[in-house]
Amino acid sequence: MTDTSMHAGEGTVIRKTQRRWGESFIQGWLKACAGISIFTTAAIVILLVVESLGFFQNVSPIEFFFGTRWVPLLEPSSYGVLPLLWGTMLVTVGAAVIAIPTGLASAVYLSEYASDRVRRWAKPLLELLAGIPTVVYGYFALTFVTPMLKVILPDIQVFNALSAAIVVGIMILPTIATLSDNALRAVPVSLRQAAYALGATSYEVTTRVVVPAGLSGIMASFLLAISRAIGETMAVTIAAGQTPNLSLSMLESIQTMTAYIVQVSLGDTPSGGIAYQTLFAVGMVLFAITLIINIISQWILSRFREVYD
Amino acid sequence: MAFVSETEIRNLQKRHRKSRLFRRLCAGITWLSIALLAVLLIRIGMDGIGWLDWQFLNSFPSRFPSRAGIKSALVGTLWMSVLVAVISIPIGVSAALYLEEFAGRGRLARFIELNIANLSGVPSIVYGILGLAIFVRFFMLERSLISGALTMSLLILPTIIIASREAIRTVPQSIRYAALSLGATRWQTTWSHVLPASFPGIMTGVILALSRAIGETAPLIMIGALSFVAFLPQGPMDSFTALPIQIYNWVSRPQPEFHELAAAGIIVLLVVLLLMNAAAIYIRNKTERRLK
Numbered sequence: 001m002t003d004t005s006m007h008a009g010e011g012t013v014i015r016k017t018q019r020r021w022g023e024s025f026i027q028g029w030l031k032a033c034a035g036i037s038i039f040t041t042a043a044i045v046i047l048l049v050v051e052s053l054g055f056f057q058n059v060s061p062i063e064f065f066f067g068t069r070w071v072p073l074l075e076p077s078s079y080g081v082l083p084l085l086w087g088t089m090l091v092t093v094g095a096a097v098i099a100i101p102t103g104l105a106s107a108v109y110l111s112e113y114a115s116d117r118v119r120r121w122a123k124p125l126l127e128l129l130a131g132i133p134t135v136v137y138g139y140f141a142l143t144f145v146t147p148m149l150k151v152i153l154p155d156i157q158v159f160n161a162l163s164a165a166i167v168v169g170i171m172i173l174p175t176i177a178t179l180s181d182n183a184l185r186a187v188p189v190s191l192r193q194a195a196y197a198l199g200a201t202s203y204e205v206t207t208r209v210v211v212p213a214g215l216s217g218i219m220a221s222f223l224l225a226i227s228r229a230i231g232e233t234m235a236v237t238i239a240a241g242q243t244p245n246l247s248l249s250m251l252e253s254i255q256t257m258t259a260y261i262v263q264v265s266l267g268d269t270p271s272g273g274i275a276y277q278t279l280f281a282v283g284m285v286l287f288a289i290t291l292i293i294n295i296i297s298q299w300i301l302s303r304f305r306e307v308y309d
Numbered sequence: 310m311a312f313v314s315e316t317e318i319r320n321l322q323k324r325h326r327k328s329r330l331f332r333r334l335c336a337g338i339t340w341l342s343i344a345l346l347a348v349l350l351i352r353i354g355m356d357g358i359g360w361l362d363w364q365f366l367n368s369f370p371s372r373f374p375s376r377a378g379i380k381s382a383l384v385g386t387l388w389m390s391v392l393v394a395v396i397s398i399p400i401g402v403s404a405a406l407y408l409e410e411f412a413g414r415g416r417l418a419r420f421i422e423l424n425i426a427n428l429s430g431v432p433s434i435v436y437g438i439l440g441l442a443i444f445v446r447f448f449m450l451e452r453s454l455i456s457g458a459l460t461m462s463l464l465i466l467p468t469i470i471i472a473s474r475e476a477i478r479t480v481p482q483s484i485r486y487a488a489l490s491l492g493a494t495r496w497q498t499t500w501s502h503v504l505p506a507s508f509p510g511i512m513t514g515v516i517l518a519l520s521r522a523i524g525e526t527a528p529l530i531m532i533g534a535l536s537f538v539a540f541l542p543q544g545p546m547d548s549f550t551a552l553p554i555q556i557y558n559w560v561s562r563p564q565p566e567f568h569e570l571a572a573a574g575i576i577v578l579l580v581v582l583l584l585m586n587a588a589a590i591y592i593r594n595k596t597e598r599r600l601k
Binding site: 109112 | 332334339341403412420427430435467470520523526560561579
């Protein structure tokens with residue numbers, strides 16, 4: 001009697017330990033999968049920093065950050081990154097000028113005015129704009145936007161910053177519209193009702209109560225969209241051209257940081273040369289700028305979020 | 310009796326006019342943006358539909374527009390999506406399960422979360438640089454399908470993890486308690502209750518992430534997908550091309566015939582994306598019914 005019960009007890013103990021072993025193995029696997037994100041971040045940072053340091057042994061940081069000529073692939077070479085930064089800035093500012101007012105207006109319409117039925121249709125349709133591959137926007141810019149602009153502005157070049165800015169603006173509009181819409185909808189109805197009760201019109205309620213209350217989410221959506229515009233690659237490569245310059249005109253061909261990276265990788269660049277290293281130096285600038293903007297956007301969200309209960 | 314003067318009435322009318330104008334402006338801008346989507350699609354449809362036939366789908370790229378096709382690009386994209394799915398789904402869902410079911414709120418979990426949030430904002434071309442240096446050069450996988458698939462998997466992992474976590478979070482706590490109180494271990498609870506209950510949501514997120522991978526161009530250009538491939542890849546170590554690469558190649562040529570070919574390629578790409586999204590909706594509806 002005692003014997004059998006002991007055996008049964010032992011059996012349970014053994015099965016229990018086996019199961020625990022399997023359990024901890026699986027937990028280890030899950031943890032390792034989550035840890036891949038840390039390795040990816042570390043790999044990106046280490047790779048960009050190490051290869052950029054190699055680049056800076058050949059080119060002085062002063063020339064890189066303050067030089068005004070970017071001629072890395074031809075002799076006499078020159079490695080000033082400012083023209084590329086300028087190109088990226090032209091396109092980004094242009095895109096922001098288009099996407100911020102229209103995106104915010106769409107968000108206001110969706111959250112304040114549209115009926116539930118309209119909203120159910122309009123929001124996914126707007127989001128479709130964000131789901132279209134960027135190479136398609138490049139095609140659209142080159143074969144549709146630029147020819148249209150040529151009718152108004154006959155001086156415009158085949159490759160130009162303006163058409164790139166327009167399509168990048170269309171591309172980031174849904175980001176602003178959906179995220180700002182979420183922010184506006186998080187503002188409690190009681191605030192609106194209070195303002196209406198004081199006799200405010202819907203315009204006054206929206207601009208003086210709802211938008212200020214959702215401002216942290218709105219600002220975060222702007223920053224996120226701007227960081228996307230900075231990192232956007234194919235549309236600007238196709239539409240804006242391959243000419244790094246510090247031109248003030250948006251009608252001329254320029255080159256962005258991303259477009260330069262594509263240009264180098266399309267050519268047969270031997271590993272280890274300075275041209276190959278420029279990839280990482282430019283990539284580091286791009287990574288640093290987008291990372292800083294993303295961190296600021298997360299900070300705004302957590303620091304200035306208005307919490308209503 | 311309140312007395313309202315003429316000027317006050319006029320003032321009120323002005324404010325209401327302004328309000329109506331604002332409302333119309335916002336509505337107009339929204340519908341204009343949606344109309345842009347229609348213009349874009351119609352324009353591409355008109356440019357490309359004439360080239361879209363069986364010969365186009367079943368031919369390799371060519372110097373002559375009339376003989377060019379997208380067979381190798383289409384097959385490359387299919388290979389690519391299968392490989393990316395096989396790599397990224399198990400890893401992404403596992404990571405999400407760890408963060409939601411096992412990690413708690415410790416420092417490590419918060420650090421991983423922060424990493425994922427930041428990785429989701431890294432431009433895709435930076436992943437391309439990473440793939441070029443790590444997979445193509447360091448692991449010497451060359452310019453192969455597997456290099457591309459690994460790079461794309463890293464790119465979409467944050468999206469998969471974030472979407473899966475949201476799906477897992479919607480599983481009611483009572484289901485976990487029920488399983489645990491019957492003596493199930495945490496993994497048994499997760500595997501046989503939490504995962505099936507969150508499956509529809511996870512699948513939707515995964516398919517949306519995969520459709521992003523199919524449309525991405527820049528990372529593939531970085532790792533060196535070729536644009537002129539007159540053969541079909543036989544295995545993951547072969548070099549390849551993909552739909553967006555082929556489209557880019559045609560767009561960047563000056564001849565208008567190639568631009569029309571690009572439009573035809575874009576139609577194929579959009580149809581593939583549409584089919585995937587339809588599949589996502591179908592799977593979600595079907596599995597949701599079964600669970601209820």
